[in-house]
Amino acid sequence: MESNSIVMQIVQQCVNGIMLGSIYALLALGYTMVYGIIRLINFAHGDIFMVGAYVCFFAITTFHLPFFAALIVAMILSAALGVLIEKIAYKPLRNAPRIAVLISAIGVSLLLEYGGVALLTAQPRFFPPALGEVIFDIGGIIINGPQIIILAVSVVLMIALTYVIKFTTVGKAMRAVSFDAEAASLMGINPNRIISATFAIGSALAAAAGGLIGAYYNSIDPLMGVMPGIKAFVAAVLGGIGIMPGAMLGGVILGVVESFVSGFWSSTYRDVVAFAILIIILIVKPAGLLGKYRGEKV
Amino acid sequence: MPLLQVEKLSKSFGGLLATANVNMDFNQGDLVGLIGPNGAGKTTLFNMLTGVYTPTSGKIIFNGKSVVGLKPYEITKRGMARTFQNIRLFSEFSALDNIKVALNFSCKQTLPEAMLRVGRYYEDERRITARAEHYLDIFELSHRRDDYAKNLSYGEQRRLEIARAMATEPKLLLLDEPAAGMNPQETAQLTEMLRWIREEYHLTILLIEHDMHLVMSLCEKIYVLEYGRMIAVGTPDEIKANERVIAAYLGEG
Amino acid sequence: MNKMLKRDMFVLGICAVLFALFQLGFTFKIIGSFWQLNIILVCINIILAVSLNLINGYTGQFSLGHAGFMAIGAYVGAICTVKLALPLVVALIAGALFAGFVGLLIGLPTLRLKGDYLAIATLGFGEIIRLTVLNIPYIGGASGLTGIPRLTTFAWVFWLMILTVFIIKNLINSSAGRACIAVRENEIAAEAMGVNTTKYKVMAFTVGAVFAGIAGVLFAHYFYLVHPSSFTFMKSIDILTIVVLGGLGSMAGSIIGAIVLTFVSAVLASYAEWRMIIYAVLLIVVMIFRPQGLLGDKDLTERILNRLKGGKR
Numbered sequence: 001m002e003s004n005s006i007v008m009q010i011v012q013q014c015v016n017g018i019m020l021g022s023i024y025a026l027l028a029l030g031y032t033m034v035y036g037i038i039r040l041i042n043f044a045h046g047d048i049f050m051v052g053a054y055v056c057f058f059a060i061t062t063f064h065l066p067f068f069a070a071l072i073v074a075m076i077l078s079a080a081l082g083v084l085i086e087k088i089a090y091k092p093l094r095n096a097p098r099i100a101v102l103i104s105a106i107g108v109s110l111l112l113e114y115g116g117v118a119l120l121t122a123q124p125r126f127f128p129p130a131l132g133e134v135i136f137d138i139g140g141i142i143i144n145g146p147q148i149i150i151l152a153v154s155v156v157l158m159i160a161l162t163y164v165i166k167f168t169t170v171g172k173a174m175r176a177v178s179f180d181a182e183a184a185s186l187m188g189i190n191p192n193r194i195i196s197a198t199f200a201i202g203s204a205l206a207a208a209a210g211g212l213i214g215a216y217y218n219s220i221d222p223l224m225g226v227m228p229g230i231k232a233f234v235a236a237v238l239g240g241i242g243i244m245p246g247a248m249l250g251g252v253i254l255g256v257v258e259s260f261v262s263g264f265w266s267s268t269y270r271d272v273v274a275f276a277i278l279i280i281i282l283i284v285k286p287a288g289l290l291g292k293y294r295g296e297k298v
Numbered sequence: 299m300p301l302l303q304v305e306k307l308s309k310s311f312g313g314l315l316a317t318a319n320v321n322m323d324f325n326q327g328d329l330v331g332l333i334g335p336n337g338a339g340k341t342t343l344f345n346m347l348t349g350v351y352t353p354t355s356g357k358i359i360f361n362g363k364s365v366v367g368l369k370p371y372e373i374t375k376r377g378m379a380r381t382f383q384n385i386r387l388f389s390e391f392s393a394l395d396n397i398k399v400a401l402n403f404s405c406k407q408t409l410p411e412a413m414l415r416v417g418r419y420y421e422d423e424r425r426i427t428a429r430a431e432h433y434l435d436i437f438e439l440s441h442r443r444d445d446y447a448k449n450l451s452y453g454e455q456r457r458l459e460i461a462r463a464m465a466t467e468p469k470l471l472l473l474d475e476p477a478a479g480m481n482p483q484e485t486a487q488l489t490e491m492l493r494w495i496r497e498e499y500h501l502t503i504l505l506i507e508h509d510m511h512l513v514m515s516l517c518e519k520i521y522v523l524e525y526g527r528m529i530a531v532g533t534p535d536e537i538k539a540n541e542r543v544i545a546a547y548l549g550e551g
Numbered sequence: 552m553n554k555m556l557k558r559d560m561f562v563l564g565i566c567a568v569l570f571a572l573f574q575l576g577f578t579f580k581i582i583g584s585f586w587q588l589n590i591i592l593v594c595i596n597i598i599l600a601v602s603l604n605l606i607n608g609y610t611g612q613f614s615l616g617h618a619g620f621m622a623i624g625a626y627v628g629a630i631c632t633v634k635l636a637l638p639l640v641v642a643l644i645a646g647a648l649f650a651g652f653v654g655l656l657i658g659l660p661t662l663r664l665k666g667d668y669l670a671i672a673t674l675g676f677g678e679i680i681r682l683t684v685l686n687i688p689y690i691g692g693a694s695g696l697t698g699i700p701r702l703t704t705f706a707w708v709f710w711l712m713i714l715t716v717f718i719i720k721n722l723i724n725s726s727a728g729r730a731c732i733a734v735r736e737n738e739i740a741a742e743a744m745g746v747n748t749t750k751y752k753v754m755a756f757t758v759g760a761v762f763a764g765i766a767g768v769l770f771a772h773y774f775y776l777v778h779p780s781s782f783t784f785m786k787s788i789d790i791l792t793i794v795v796l797g798g799l800g801s802m803a804g805s806i807i808g809a810i811v812l813t814f815v816s817a818v819l820a821s822y823a824e825w826r827m828i829i830y831a832v833l834l835i836v837v838m839i840f841r842p843q844g845l846l847g848d849k850d851l852t853e854r855i856l857n858r859l860k861g862g863k864r
Contacts, residue, residue, distance in 0.1 A: 039667075041667055041670075041671065089835050089839075092839045093838060093839060096838070096842065097842075098666065098667070099613055099666070099670070100838045100842050101838070102667070102670065103791070103795060103834050103838050104834065104835045104838040104839065106788060106834060107830075107831045107832065107833070107834030107835035107838070108831070108835065109831075110788070110827050110828070110830060110831035110834070111828060111831035111832065111835070113827070114823075114824040114825075114827035114828045114831065115824075115828055117824040117827075118824045118825065118828065122824075230678075233671070234675075237671070266686075268685070268686050269682075269686065271678075271682055272679060272682045272683065272686075275675040275676075275678050275679045275682070276679065278671065278672070278675040279661075279672060279675050279676065279679070282661070282664055282668055282671070282672045282675070283660045283661070283663075283664075283672075286664060286668050348743060350739070350742075350743075369742070369747075370739075370742040370743050371742050371743075371744075371745050371746055371747045371748070374742075374743060374744060374745040375745050379743070379744075380743055382739075382740065382743075386737045386739060386740035386743075387737070387740070388732070388733050388736040388737055388740065388741075389736060389737075390732065390736055391729075391732065391733075391736065395729060398726070398729055399729050399730065399733045399741065399744055399746065400744040400745065401726075402726050402729065402730050402733075402744070402745060402746055403745040403746070403747075405726040407725060407726060409722075409727055409754070412721060412722060412725030412726065412727055412728070413718045413721050413722050413725075414718065414721065415555075415721050419725065422726070423725075423726075426726065462744060463743075463744070465744075466744060466745050
């Protein structure tokens with residue numbers, strides 16, 4: 001009965017974990033980019049994930065678009081929403097104390113969640129299985145088609161993002177603004193545009209994650225973004241908040257650890273894992289695995 | 299035995315060496331000045347003495363015991379108090395309450411007594427208020443007793459910071475640019491006041507200052523820091539004549 | 552001192568009159584059950600808001616996990632009465648002590664963190680508490696703990712609320728309270744003046760937790776059951792909204808905020824999502840247009856909130 005050996009189970013959980021991790025990574029990237037540029041923990045980010053899932057859903061069911069087209073529509077509309085939110089709820093607080101904007105972000109998050117409940121009812125909706133139903137059995141390890149698609153799409157998006165950040169003007173401007181907004185503006189970069197761009201990109205990634213998850217689990221509801229949002233945040237902190245490779249690393253680690261806990265221990269403790277990791281990291285190394293903590297000037 | 303002994307004290311931040319191999323010592327009752335161009339590491343040295351920074355290497359011996367590794371509040375309890383370059387008063391508190399905070403570690407009320415206002419609470423509060431008023435009086439701030447610290451004039455704020463530090467009943471008082479932003483008249487008053495408290499409280503004072511007039515007229519011993527290194531030590535006359543010091547302030551050549 | 556005691560007696564007298572009025576109203580059914588329920592909730596919310604204000608407003612440590620302490624009080628209290636058949640007094644003491652103890656445990660490692668990091672860590676702990684409770688079958692797990700006797704009366708909540716306000720107000724006006732405020736105002740200066748800042752941060756956190764625990768016990772013994780879903784992050788946000796609306800650092804603000812928002816919630820009880828939407832908009836609008844809330848001080852609020860910059864002081 002080799003197929004039930006521990007090694008097989010470990011590999012299986014790794015496979016599951018990497019898929020889950022790639023979703024967390026996509027979401028974590030959005031958190032980390034926004035934090036890097038305006039030092040805000042965007043509580044509403046997980047809810048953009050939810051909005052993306054719903055837009056994708058409606059694009060497929062009402063407008064009969066094929067999945068990937070629907071995903072792109074979701075990404076574009078969510079990007080617009082992200083920019084709008086920033087302009088209305090965060091920009092006026094750009095110079096206010098940071099906790100004020102944190103509280104405002106909490107407000108936006110609640111607004112999206114319960115606005116969603118009010119408009120769309122709290123009932124979960126059935127999201128058609130648009131990723132296909134192929135299953136591969138490789139020597140006892142189960143990988144299904146949707147998992148591969150999710151991983152592939154996530155990787156493609158992350159590569160595209162890395163390219164944008166490293167090689168395009170917008171990307172370089174983003175890095176400059178996150179480093180020192182004042183200096184960047186003196187160099188002719190318009191921080192407002194760059195901040196909007198950051199929100200747009202982060203939201204688009206979240207929306208993609210939302211559409212993919214909706215299609216994978218075949219169910220969406222207005223509160224679906226709460227847990228993934230928090231977990232993605234934990235992933236971002238784990239890797240080092242504000243550091244993009246950190247978000248990807250943190251996402252994958254969290255995904256794998258969660259799969260292990262779920263597979264070997266108990267699925268009810270899955271959520272506790274994320275918070276436990278959060279606490280441990282904040283106490284042991286708050287700057288995250290790849291980060292550096294900056295102290296205070298006396 | 300010297301009150302304060304600093305041996306080969308160094309501090310580096312990552313690759314930057316802010317203080318290198320600094321040696322200092324002085325006795326109870328000394329009035330010592332610490333001068334040097336901007337960025338020489340004077341405040342860094344203060345921060346190490348008061349426990350805000352941990353030295354990378356070296357010794358700090360205060361009153362016979364090492365204070366390296368102690369937390370700032372522990373060092374204050376041992377008798378070292380300080381003021382700050384950028385005034386750090388408690389803005390929301392009145393002048394009186396600012397000083398009361400410094401009297402905190404000598405308070406006798408316990409938490410339950412405070413929460414229920416029983417036992418030693420009233421007596422302790424009276425004692426603390428009286429002590430705080432005493433310090434306000436000495437520093438001529440009694441008329442500002444109930445005014446918010448943020449509403450005091452600049453000169454009054456600086457005096458209040460010193461009064462607050464004095465309330466911790468230190469043996470050694472570290473003053474970081476106490477005359478910054480003061481006009482000559484205020485500076486003269488400050489000088490007189492510092493001389494007076496040194497006498498009255500048998501205090502030792504170490505001060506960082508850019509105002510050369512103040513330093514030269516007040517201090518009996520002066521240390522000069524440049525780029526984190528001690529380049530000269532001596533009496534005001536010796537320092538005034540020291541070529542390295544002159545070069546440091548005016549630039550080479 | 553005599554002046555203080557005289558004023559105390561006066562305030563106590565007013566409280567007694569208020570109490571008598573309400574109690575008579577309830578007993579003789581002049582005041583209906585809708586009002587009774589909500590006045591009791593107001594008292595519980597005042598205890599929660601004032602205790603959170605001690606941590607966030609007066610000591611400047613932004614805690615987002617207050618519901619966790621409430622949960623501990625509620626569950627421990629319920630265990631005392633339901634499983635151990637002990638009276639309410641014991642449940643209150645046990646709930647308060649346990650909540651305080653957990654507050655101490657959490658506070659010690661967490662309060663080294665600043666600003667954002669502290670907020671998230673406390674949120675994390677609050678959730679860990681809730682998720683842990685969710686997974687313990689002995690106390691009901693995901694179905695909650697039922698069969699709690701309704702031992703909470705108006706008398707209990709009213710006088711415990713008065714006691715809470717009394718104790719915390721006294722704390723603020725004592726040397727410990729000055730230390731806490733000094734920590735908020737300028738932590739580095741406070742430390743330089745001999746204040747053990749960690750000790751006072753932990754103290755404020757623990758005291759806040761104790762009172763949240765008391766509120767939890769009272770809550771549990773009014774509603775016959777406790778369920779993990781009553782103590783989510785949302786509950787912490789509810790309490791935070793009260794404190795922010797009333798004004799950080801203002802006790803009167805917390806009291807008024809509690810009254811206002813309890814009744815807003817009550818009115819919108821059938822429209823749960825609209826209540827949340829209103830809270831959400833309230834949070835955003837207050838932050839943008841009036842961050843000091845109803846009774847807070849603008850300068851003070853800015854300085855409290857600035858602590859979240861994690862180090863620009």
